[in-house]
Amino acid sequence: MALTGLDIYKLLPKTNCKQCGQPTCLAFAMKLSQKQAELAACPHVSDQAKQALEAASRPPIRLVTVGVGDGRKIEVGNETVMCRHEKTFFHEPGYVVRIKDTAGDDEIAQTAAAIAAYGVERVGMDLRVSGVAVENASKNTAAFLKAVDLVKAAGDLSLVLMSADPAVMEAALAKSASSKPLIYAATKDNAAQMAALALKFKCPVAVCAEGLEAATALAEEVNKAGVEDIVLDPGTRGFADSLVTLTQLRRLALKKNFRPAGYPIITFPGEQASSPEEETLLAGQQVAKYAGIVVLERFDPSTIYPLLTLRQNIYTDPQKPIQMQPGIYTIGEPGTSSPVYVTTNFSLTYFSVAGEVEGSGLPSWLLVTDSEGLSVLTAWAAGKFDAEKIAKSAKTSGIADKVSHRKIIIPGHVATLRGELEDELSDWQIMVGPREAVDIPSFIKRTWN
Ligand code: SF4
Numbered sequence: 001m002a003l004t005g006l007d008i009y010k011l012l013p014k015t016n017c018k019q020c021g022q023p024t025c026l027a028f029a030m031k032l033s034q035k036q037a038e039l040a041a042c043p044h045v046s047d048q049a050k051q052a053l054e055a056a057s058r059p060p061i062r063l064v065t066v067g068v069g070d071g072r073k074i075e076v077g078n079e080t081v082m083c084r085h086e087k088t089f090f091h092e093p094g095y096v097v098r099i100k101d102t103a104g105d106d107e108i109a110q111t112a113a114a115i116a117a118y119g120v121e122r123v124g125m126d127l128r129v130s131g132v133a134v135e136n137a138s139k140n141t142a143a144f145l146k147a148v149d150l151v152k153a154a155g156d157l158s159l160v161l162m163s164a165d166p167a168v169m170e171a172a173l174a175k176s177a178s179s180k181p182l183i184y185a186a187t188k189d190n191a192a193q194m195a196a197l198a199l200k201f202k203c204p205v206a207v208c209a210e211g212l213e214a215a216t217a218l219a220e221e222v223n224k225a226g227v228e229d230i231v232l233d234p235g236t237r238g239f240a241d242s243l244v245t246l247t248q249l250r251r252l253a254l255k256k257n258f259r260p261a262g263y264p265i266i267t268f269p270g271e272q273a274s275s276p277e278e279e280t281l282l283a284g285q286q287v288a289k290y291a292g293i294v295v296l297e298r299f300d301p302s303t304i305y306p307l308l309t310l311r312q313n314i315y316t317d318p319q320k321p322i323q324m325q326p327g328i329y330t331i332g333e334p335g336t337s338s339p340v341y342v343t344t345n346f347s348l349t350y351f352s353v354a355g356e357v358e359g360s361g362l363p364s365w366l367l368v369t370d371s372e373g374l375s376v377l378t379a380w381a382a383g384k385f386d387a388e389k390i391a392k393s394a395k396t397s398g399i400a401d402k403v404s405h406r407k408i409i410i411p412g413h414v415a416t417l418r419g420e421l422e423d424e425l426s427d428w429q430i431m432v433g434p435r436e437a438v439d440i441p442s443f444i445k446r447t448w449n
Contacts, residue, residue, distance in 0.1 A: 067158030131158030264292025332363030
């Protein structure tokens with residue numbers, strides 16, 4: 001929790017010596033609270049005060065990294081708000097799929113390969129599964145190590161190593177620590193050994209205990225052993241208990257600055273689910289509130305895709321819509337007689353329109369106008385997608401040099417702009433397209449000769 005100027009002032013020497021460049025210690029404290037000064041500017045601040053001030057500036061939820069590289073590394077934590085609309089959520093949860101080492105070599109290799117190969121593009125972003133949780137269900141060290149090897153061979157998947165046996169975990173870490181797997185899990189029976197492994201191999205560790213109090217107590221114990229990168233598993237597996245416990249943990253971390261709750265959370269939505277659909281629903285709830293790593297029981301594109309989409313929507317900054325660069329885009333290989341569509345630079349709008357234009361089978365030009373990332377109707381209502389802006393976009397984009405005709409198609413939702421646009425672009429014919437992108441193929445078939 002951020003300290004106020006007065007809180008900081010209480011920790012300063014209060015001699016008003018001015019060596020920090022400020023007339024008084026209070027003025028310096030105010031500057032510090034506004035992040036307009038550095039603590040190092042005061043040469044007289046005590047070590048004790050330094051520690052307190054540094055601790056206060058730590059994020060309330062620790063940022064923990066699982067995996068390496070830019071591709072699938074999971075970075076979770078460092079969140080600052082309870083609700084997305086207060087600011088934004090920063091670090092999206094990672095999805096990992098559980099594979100048991102009893103599954104058989106072929107199945108392990110095939111599942112891992114399918115997970116590694118899976119990816120979808122949505123509004124210009126690649127959505128992928130982060131990794132695999134390999135479980136030592138066999139209780140056999142060799143089988144576990146083989147399964148880990150098979151998963152690693154599939155590609156750059158992040159790893160969660162699941163075993164309660166510190167000796168088995170150590171053997172697996174000896175082979176895979178360089179890929180920074182998550183150790184799952186430290187329990188009340190093995191916490192000291194698992195904490196020692198986390199320190200030895202420089203890997204994050206999950207602590208697992210039933211209930212909020214037990215989980216945070218165990219996190220505190222592991223932290224006291226010197227481990228900083230901790231993930232919490234409070235043992236909740238159902239809809240209601242998961243919602244309550246995860247919300248309480250977030251609240252304790254953010255509102256009460258309760259450090260043992262200030263870690264990302266790992267969840268297992270499929271462990272008590274009665275069907276894949278129920279697992280998916282619970283996973284969705286946990287992505288919204290407040291999972292950091294979600295372990296799924298199976299890999300199925302039909303359930304993964306909605307979860308990836310949901311995560312993308314929740315973890316998009318609500319104040320900064322995903323935008324396209326304004327300009328001319330080609331759909332297919334358009335020529336001088338191809339249609340020219342106009343739309344806004346909200347990514348979702350762009351991809352909806354582009355997809356339907358492509359589906360029409362007629363190569364086209366798409367003139368994307370800067371609407372500050374708003375959709376057509378919202379931009380129009382906010383005055384960011386009007387006749388003047390569309391005309392300016394058409395005139396400066398160079399579209400007139402690319403086509404021999406002078407027809408431009410505006411979205412049906414802004415049909416009202418037609419008259420003004422005819423004044424602004426007097427040598428162009430303004431056509432009003434359909435209101436919904438899905439109707440573009442039938443519209444263009446009907447109207448374009
Ligand atoms: S240098 Fe330190 S002690 Fe001196 S006025 Fe500034 S804050 Fe106070």
